[in-house]
Amino acid sequence: MLLTAGFLSSCDKNKDNGGTDTETLKTEILQDAANKVITASYTDMASKAGELLTAATALAAEPTDDKLASCRNLWKSIRETWERSEAWLFGPVDVDKIDPRIDTWPVDFNELNDLLKSNQELNEAYIDGLNEEHDALKGFHPIEYLLWGKDGNKTAAQFTAREKEYLLGLTQNLEKLAKDVESSWKSGYAALLATAGASGNTEFTSKRVAFETIVDGMSGICDEVANGKMKDPFEVQEPMLEESPFAKNSITDFTNNIRGIMDMYQGKFNEDGKGLEDLVRTHNLSLDNEIKEKHGTAIAALQAISVPFGEAILSQPTQVQTAMTKINDLATTLDEKLKPFVQQYGQ
Numbered sequence: 001m002l003l004t005a006g007f008l009s010s011c012d013k014n015k016d017n018g019g020t021d022t023e024t025l026k027t028e029i030l031q032d033a034a035n036k037v038i039t040a041s042y043t044d045m046a047s048k049a050g051e052l053l054t055a056a057t058a059l060a061a062e063p064t065d066d067k068l069a070s071c072r073n074l075w076k077s078i079r080e081t082w083e084r085s086e087a088w089l090f091g092p093v094d095v096d097k098i099d100p101r102i103d104t105w106p107v108d109f110n111e112l113n114d115l116l117k118s119n120q121e122l123n124e125a126y127i128d129g130l131n132e133e134h135d136a137l138k139g140f141h142p143i144e145y146l147l148w149g150k151d152g153n154k155t156a157a158q159f160t161a162r163e164k165e166y167l168l169g170l171t172q173n174l175e176k177l178a179k180d181v182e183s184s185w186k187s188g189y190a191a192l193l194a195t196a197g198a199s200g201n202t203e204f205t206s207k208r209v210a211f212e213t214i215v216d217g218m219s220g221i222c223d224e225v226a227n228g229k230m231k232d233p234f235e236v237q238e239p240m241l242e243e244s245p246f247a248k249n250s251i252t253d254f255t256n257n258i259r260g261i262m263d264m265y266q267g268k269f270n271e272d273g274k275g276l277e278d279l280v281r282t283h284n285l286s287l288d289n290e291i292k293e294k295h296g297t298a299i300a301a302l303q304a305i306s307v308p309f310g311e312a313i314l315s316q317p318t319q320v321q322t323a324m325t326k327i328n329d330l331a332t333t334l335d336e337k338l339k340p341f342v343q344q345y346g347q
Contacts, residue, residue: 096184
C-alpha cells in the first residue's frame with residue numbers, strides 16, 4: 001500500500017489543481033504570453049497607428065476642430081495600448097530601440113520650433129533618420145504637442161503648413177515603427193518565446209530564462225513609473241518634465257503601465273489565456289493574493305491623484321508620494337517573491 005501511494009504521488013506531482021500537467025501549463029503560459037498578450041498588443045498598436053495616420057491626413061487636408069478631436073482621441077487610444085505594452089519591453093522593441101524612437105520626453109520646444117522654422121523637408125524619411133540625440137523630435141510627444149499645443153487648448157485653425165507637414169511625417173513614422181515591431185514578433189520572435197528551452201533556441205535557452213525575462217519586464221515598468229516618470233518631475237517640482245503634459249494624460253499613462261503588469265500576469269490582452277497567475281495559484285495561493293492586492297493598491301493610489309500630474313506634484317504631494325510608494329511595494333513583491341518563484345517552478 002505504501003508503494004502504491006508513493007507511486008500515485010509521483011505520478012501526480014506535476015499536475016496543477018485543475019488536473020493540467022505542469023509542464024504543459026508552463027508551455028501554454030509562454031505561448032499565450034507570446035501570442036495573446038505581446039503580439040496581440042503590437043497588432044493593436046499597428047492598427048491604431050494606421051487609424052491615427054488616416055485621421056492626421058484628413059486634418060492636414062481640411063483642418064476642423066472635429067477632425068482635431070478625432071486625432072486627439074486616436075492618440076489617446078494608441079497611447080493606452082503602448083503604455084500597457086511597456087510591461088514587456090524586451091525583444092525587438094528593446095533591441096531595435098523602438099521605445100526611445102517613439103516615446104522620448106520631454107519635448108524640447110526650442111529645438112522643435114527651430115526645426116519648424118527651417119527649410120528641412122519634414123517627411124517620414126527625415127524623421128526616421130534622426131539619430132538618438134534627437135529622439136525627442138519624433139514619436140508620441142511631438143505629435144501630442146502639435147495636437148494640443150503648449151497650453152492644451154490649440155484649435156484646428158492654428159495649424160500652420162509646416163505643422164501639418166510635420167504631423168504627417170511623424171504619424172507616418174509612428175505607423176512604420178509600430179508595424180516593424182508587430183512584424184518582428186509575428187515573423188519569429190513570438191515563436192522563440194513560445195518555444196523557450198527547445199533545442200536550438202539561443203534567445204530563451206530555458207523556460208526559466210523566459211519567465212525571468214517576463215518578470216523583469218513587469219518589475220521594470222514599476223521602477224520606470226515610480227522612480228523615473230513620477231519621481232523626476234516631483235523631486236524638482238517641474239511640471240514640464242512630466243510624460244504627457246500637453247494632453248494632461250500622464251496619470252492615465254502611468255495607470256496603463258501598471259495595468260500592463262496584470263495583463264501579462266493573467267495572460268490576456270484582448271482575449272483570455274494562460275498566465276503566470278495559473279502557475280502561481282497552483283503552488284502558492286498566498287503569493288497570488290499578494291500580487292493582486294499590491295497591484296490593486298497601486299492602481300487605487302494613482303487614481304487618488306485627482307488633478308493632472310503636472311498640478312499634482314505641486315498641490316497633491318502626499319497622493320503622489322503614496323502612489324510612488326505603492327508602486328515600489330508592488331515591484332518589491334515581483335522582484336523578491338515572484339522572481340524566485342519562477343526560478344523554482346519555471347525550470
